[in-house]
Amino acid sequence: MNLPALRGHNTAVVLGLLRGREGVSRGEIAAGSGLTPQAVSKILAPLRAAGLVAEAGRGESTGGKPRTLLRLVPEAGYAAGVHLDRGRLLVLLVDLMGRRLDRVDEPLELADPAAVVERVAQAVERVAAGRPLLGVGVGCPGPLDHAAGVLHRVTGLPQWDGFPLRAGLAARTGVPVAVDKDTNAAVLAEPPGGSRSSVYVHLGSGLGAGLVLDGALYRGARTNAGEFGHQTVQLDGPRCECGNRGCLEALCLAALRAGDAPAAARLVGAGVANLVRLLDVDRVVLGGAAVLAEPAVFVREVAAELAERIPDPAWQAVPVAVAAAGEQAVAAGAAELVLAPLFGRES
CATH class of the missing domain: 3.30.420.40 (ATPase, nucleotide binding domain)
Structure with missing residues (x-):
């Protein structure tokens, strides 16, 4: 398949309308995309030729000829x-x-x-x-x-x-x-759940975060955004592998090595509270091997730290959940x- 040839804004819009649906008519695609029916037909022709789109039967008649429904071919x-x-x-x-x-x-x-x-x-x-x-x-x-x-x-x-x-x-x-x-x-595997700004925190062999701000993945100028684990939270703390002292990651990993998951979770919660106050995110998702080993502990303790550290938690409510895709x-x-x-x- 010639993937670059199929890329383009209007083609992507049409494919996006087909993804996740059993059958869509040309009229529905036109209405959903803002394109003319003629433009939709022109876009669909190479998609069908490439095997990405196929007929999915007929829709209910609205008084005339039944509409031909189209679907995305998942195995294409x-x-x-x-x-x-x-x-x-x-x-x-x-x-x-x-x-x-x-x-x-x-x-x-x-x-x-x-x-x-x-x-x-x-x-x-x-x-x-x-x-x-x-x-x-x-x-x-x-x-x-x-x-x-x-x-x-x-x-x-x-x-x-x-x-x-x-x-x-x-x-x-x-x-x-x-x-x-x-x-x-x-972050890309996580359903948005109606959130426009959220943080995914991953605790496994290290500690990091992925940020969605105003509906878009935020990487920063050099893909350095989200180095969550290397915020200094204890000036005279233990040496981190990054070379600094008192990094949140070093403290969390030390707590995990000591078998104290609640302490590690509270440390994550304190760091998340910093992010919530700095960026005003409205949702927190937790993942990584350490979290998935004791998900209830991490959700409970992170939520408790947020409630404790956010000045008005009733107004600035931030739900905490475990990643929907789990270890995958x-x-x-x-x-x-x-x-x-x-x-x-x-x-």
Whole structure:
């Protein structure tokens, strides 16, 4: 499939209207997109020729000829979503409807970047199993440059500094590759739930956050937004692997190593309260292995810290929930890095 040829604003709008629906008429597409029926037909022709769109039967008659309904063909293309974590590799195959299909889940050490690229490529090939792959999305620890697909000084992994992950994986797989921080990827897998500004907090081997501000994923000028774990909360605190002292991440990980999940959750809650007061987000989503091991503890303690630290919690109510996609949040969101632009969504 010639993916670049299918991209374009109006084409994306039409595909976005078809995604997630069983059958849509040309008239409904025209009404939903603001395009003329003639323009809709012109856009649909190459989509049908490419096998992305097919007929879905006939709609009810409104007095004339029954309307032909159209649907997206989910199996016309797939995306692989990769969660590249410290000690673990998770790869999901996702169809055009965003449904998660096959997966590869295996241990992986991040010691050798070139070896990691080879392992990821092999896992992608296994999960795709010859099906038409539109691209690969990768969610991994930061800091990194999303636009260039290059990692920078990942805490504890100096060998990754400057490594061109996107270029290396694209050369090995032969398909487009998108790279983003794991927390940013996870945001794309999370249903908005009516929220315009939210924060996703990920606590596993590290602590980070993904931000949605005014309905759009916010990366910052250099993809450095969301380095949530490296806010200093104790000036004379323990040394963090990043080189500073008193980072929230270092304190949280120390509490987890001591077996004190409630203390770690309260620390996360204090940091989240800082974000809520700074950015006025209206929703908090929690994810990562540490959270998923004791979700009730983290939801309870983070919510309690917010209630304690927000001056008027009744007016500035901020619900706290666990990520809907659970342990697959990063990989599922990484697949959306590939698919979202096809449907007119920012990624």
